[in-house]
Amino acid sequence: MTTVPTFLNYIDGEWCASRSGATFENVNPADTRDVVGQFQSSGEADAQAAVRAAAAAFASWKRLSTGARAKMLLSASAYLEQHAARFGEELTREEGKQKSLAIDEFMRAAQTIRYYAIEAQSYGGETFPNDDADMTVYTVREPLGVVTVISPWNFPVSIPARKIAPALICGNTVVFKPASDAPLSGLRLTEAFVQAGIPKGVLNFVTGSASAVGPVLVGAREVKAISFTGSTSAGEQIHRAASMSTRTQMELGGKNPLIVLDAQDIDRAVDLTVKGGFSLSGQACTGTSRVLVAREIRAAFVERLVTRTAALKIGNGLQPGIDIGPLATAGQLRTVLDYIEIGKREATLVCGGEQLMHDTYAHGYFVAPAIFTDVPRDARIAREEIFGPVISVIDVDGYDDALAVANDSDYGLAASLVTQDVRLMHRFANDIEAGTVKINRTTTGNLVNAPFGGLKQSSTATFRESGRDGLEFYQQIKTVYRGV
Ligand code: NAP
Numbered sequence: 001m002t003t004v005p006t007f008l009n010y011i012d013g014e015w016c017a018s019r020s021g022a023t024f025e026n027v028n029p030a031d032t033r034d035v036v037g038q039f040q041s042s043g044e045a046d047a048q049a050a051v052r053a054a055a056a057a058f059a060s061w062k063r064l065s066t067g068a069r070a071k072m073l074l075s076a077s078a079y080l081e082q083h084a085a086r087f088g089e090e091l092t093r094e095e096g097k098q099k100s101l102a103i104d105e106f107m108r109a110a111q112t113i114r115y116y117a118i119e120a121q122s123y124g125g126e127t128f129p130n131d132d133a134d135m136t137v138y139t140v141r142e143p144l145g146v147v148t149v150i151s152p153w154n155f156p157v158s159i160p161a162r163k164i165a166p167a168l169i170c171g172n173t174v175v176f177k178p179a180s181d182a183p184l185s186g187l188r189l190t191e192a193f194v195q196a197g198i199p200k201g202v203l204n205f206v207t208g209s210a211s212a213v214g215p216v217l218v219g220a221r222e223v224k225a226i227s228f229t230g231s232t233s234a235g236e237q238i239h240r241a242a243s244m245s246t247r248t249q250m251e252l253g254g255k256n257p258l259i260v261l262d263a264q265d266i267d268r269a270v271d272l273t274v275k276g277g278f279s280l281s282g283q284a285c286t287g288t289s290r291v292l293v294a295r296e297i298r299a300a301f302v303e304r305l306v307t308r309t310a311a312l313k314i315g316n317g318l319q320p321g322i323d324i325g326p327l328a329t330a331g332q333l334r335t336v337l338d339y340i341e342i343g344k345r346e347a348t349l350v351c352g353g354e355q356l357m358h359d360t361y362a363h364g365y366f367v368a369p370a371i372f373t374d375v376p377r378d379a380r381i382a383r384e385e386i387f388g389p390v391i392s393v394i395d396v397d398g399y400d401d402a403l404a405v406a407n408d409s410d411y412g413l414a415a416s417l418v419t420q421d422v423r424l425m426h427r428f429a430n431d432i433e434a435g436t437v438k439i440n441r442t443t444t445g446n447l448v449n450a451p452f453g454g455l456k457q458s459s460t461a462t463f464r465e466s467g468r469d470g471l472e473f474y475q476q477i478k479t480v481y482r483g484v
Contacts, residue, residue, distance in 0.1 A: 006038040007183070009046060009207060010190050012053035013200025018042045018208065019049075026183065029096040029326040030316035030364040036094045039183045042208030047175070047216035050204035054146040054173040055222040057201025062143050062171040066121050069169055073117035075196035080110040080157075080189070087157075087188045089318065095153055095182040096325040096365075097280050098317040109161035109189060112448045116165040116471070119449075123471055135483040141475040143171030144247065145224035148217045150210075150238070152230045153182035153328055154283045157189050159251075162448065162466055163227040164189070168203065170474040172225070175204045177217055179230075181329050183207045210234070218242055225249070227465075227473065229285075232385075232411075232457050239460060249473050250460040251453060253385040254285050254413030256434070256443040257406040260301065261294040261399060262419065268440065269293075269418040270304045273391065276416070276442035278312060278369045281324050282389035283332070285458075286414040286436060286444045290382060292402045295395045302373055302393060306351045309369050315360060326365040327388060333365040336388030339381060340370055343390065346379040347372040352389070377405055385411065399424055407433045412455030414443040435459060 006023060008015040022041035028034035040046070061069075080087070088103030097105075125139035147167045151160040160176060167174050178186030190205040206213055218226060218241050225247035228238050235250035242248050258276065260269035269291070276288035293301050317325035327333045333355070340353045352368035369389035375382050382392045396402040406415055416438035417428040425439045435454040436446060446452045451464035463473035 004035045004038055007040070007187050007207075009040045009042060009050070010187075010194065010203070010205040011046065011050045012056075012204065019045045024180065026094055026181065028093045029328050030318070030366075032363050034093060036090070037184055039180075039207040041212070042206045043212045044216050046206055046208065047213040048220070050175045050206045051146060051216060051220045051222050053201035053204055054175050057199060058143075058145055058173045061173055061199060061202045064171070066169065066171075069171070070117040070121060072193065072196040072198050073113050073165060073169055076192040076198075077110040077113040077117065079192040079195055080106050080113070083188070084110070087185065090188070091157065091182070091185045092317040092325070094184045095156060096317055096328050098322050098325055101280070102317070105155060105158045106185075106188075108448065109157045112158065112161045113165040115448050116169045119468060120166070120169040120471060123468065125477070132483065135481060137479065137481050139477050139479050141170070141477055144474060144476055145172060146220075146222045147172045147174050147474065148223050148226045149174055149176045150214075150217065150226065150228045150230065151176075151178055151186065153179035154280065154285070156182035156185040159229050160186055160189055162470060163229075164193075164203065166470045167227070167474045168193075168198075170471060172474050173202045175206060175217055175223075177206050177208070177213055180207065180209055214238070215241070225473065235460070247462070247473065248460055249463045249465065251285070251465060252458050253387070253411060254287075254454060254458050255289055255383065255385050255409050255411045256286055256414045256416075257290040257292050257409075258288045258416040258418065258443055259292045259396075259402045259406060259428075260297070260418045261396075261402065262421075263297050263300065264420065265418045266297060266301050266304060269301065270308055272416065272418060272440075272442050273305060274308050274312070276444045277391045278309065278324055278389050279444070281327055281367070282369070283328060283387055284444050286446070287387075288416070288443045289386060289391060290406075291391055291393050292396045292405050293393055294402075295397055298373070298393065298395055302350060302371070305393075306371060309351050309371060312369060314356065314366055314368065316364065324369060324389065327367060328365070330365060332388065333367065336367055336386060336390065339384075339386045339388065339390060340367075343370070343372045343379075343381040343392075346381055347375040347392065377408070383409065399427070403428070403431050407431075410457045413458035414438065414454075416441060416443045
């Protein structure tokens with residue numbers, strides 16, 4: 001019998017158990033008999049200790065040069081790359097995505113950290129011409145202080161990496177709370193910084209339920225900024241609970257459309273729909289969940305989409321050749337199956353939608369990817385984020401109609417148009433209400449060196465993540481008037 005490892009918090013430079021000694025278990029969603037580990041069920045006192053440690057470490061971390069901080073980031077990045085194969089396998093076991101994608105995610109986290117280590121070194125203030133020959137006016141960029149980072153389970157290493165790396169390189173200290181459904185990858189990220197020699201208190205890692213640690217991590221007086229990625233409902237709660245002087249950055253849900261209007265684009269659109277809608281079992285914030293198809297080509301599009309979808313190999317992401325892994329949690333499974341039942345009442349299910357429970361699926365959370373047609377525009381499956389392998393095909397009459405349907409959403413995260421028409425490409429980039437606009441590409445995916453975020457209820461209308469914009473959130477500007 002294999003023993004289940006116990007993983008600790010990292011607070012004030014020490015790996016430590018929660019004050020209460022309580023732990024929780026995390027299981028493999030492809031086979032729930034496989035227990036990935038025991039994690040600390042932290043409470044208020046643990047969260048307070050982490051915030052206090054981060055506050056105490058701030059003054060000296062802030063004083064360290066950007067170059068010295070960058071050296072540690074580069075070492076952390078190299079560590080993640082070096083161990084990506086092992087850590088990727090753990091990620092697959094804790095969250096379900098295919099092993100190749102999990103390894104890629106660790107490589108991307110490493111790339112993000114490296115990017116910020118280098119980019120921040122040429123990101124300074126400005127000087128301003130003025131009428132006083134004896135005065136220099138310039139801005140300096142300063143860190144904010146203690147930053148809380150709260151991340152979701154669907155990208156449990158690349159998302160916190162794109163928050164923690166810019167926070168640290170700018171001179172902030174961090175308390176990091178990973179999602180309870182995938183804490184191990186966050187722990188590996190923390191471990192990378194620890195082995196890089198990050199001073200005690202600068203980065204703290206606390207596992208535990210949102211209700212137990214959330215109020216302190218959001219409300220503590222010392223917390224100057226909160227960077228959160230997760231559901232729109234939790235993001236709204238946190239944003240409201242934060243004090244007026246706490247900066248917030250909320251990356252939230254989506255209901256992302258892909259539009260196809262011409263027969264010549266059907267094959268490409270099918271390919272982009274399958275990749276953008278079903279990889280990661282539809283559990284990507286930018287995943288394609290609505291396909292807006294010109295009425296006259298809908299039958300041909302659906303026929304090819306169903307053929308491609310039915311051929312996808314579903315299974316344990318540790319096995320080679322798997323296209324789709326399980327849903328990440330029992331809760332996710334319930335939600336997705338509930339939406340499929342709702343969809344059956346609202347529209348026509350033309351493919352998949354059943355829970356797979358035979359043979360190797362018996363102990364996992366597997367659902368065959370579902371495609372609905374005849375979906376009314378006001379159907380719940382057309383409007384609400386499902387966050388699973390469920391696609392609604394909606395009929396439209398030309399570009400203007402497609403655009404109106406695409407924009408008639410509370411969300412505005414990502415959108416894609418498949419077309420050869422350069423005029424439409426241009427119009428779409430201008431007209432679509434989405435923070436990420438794709439043309440002839442999947443709705444999913446973004447660069448580490450370009451800004452990322454949503455419009456409407458997909459983000460707070462504050463700061464973008466990723467790229468140079470990602471540094472803005474973690475700094476405040478002072479304007480200095482220096483006369484002689
Ligand atoms: P979630 O339930 O909102 O949880 C996200 C994180 O927030 C978890 O660590 C959770 O802790 C914590 N949390 C929840 N409520 C909190 C509160 N009141 N105070 C403090 N912490 C709180 O989201 P999820 O199910 O993990 O992720 C799926 C959602 O994330 C989807 O809606 C998806 O669209 C969105 N997402 C958005 C982006 C983006 O960049 N826009 C990227 C990826 C995912 P526990 O785990 O302990 O509950």
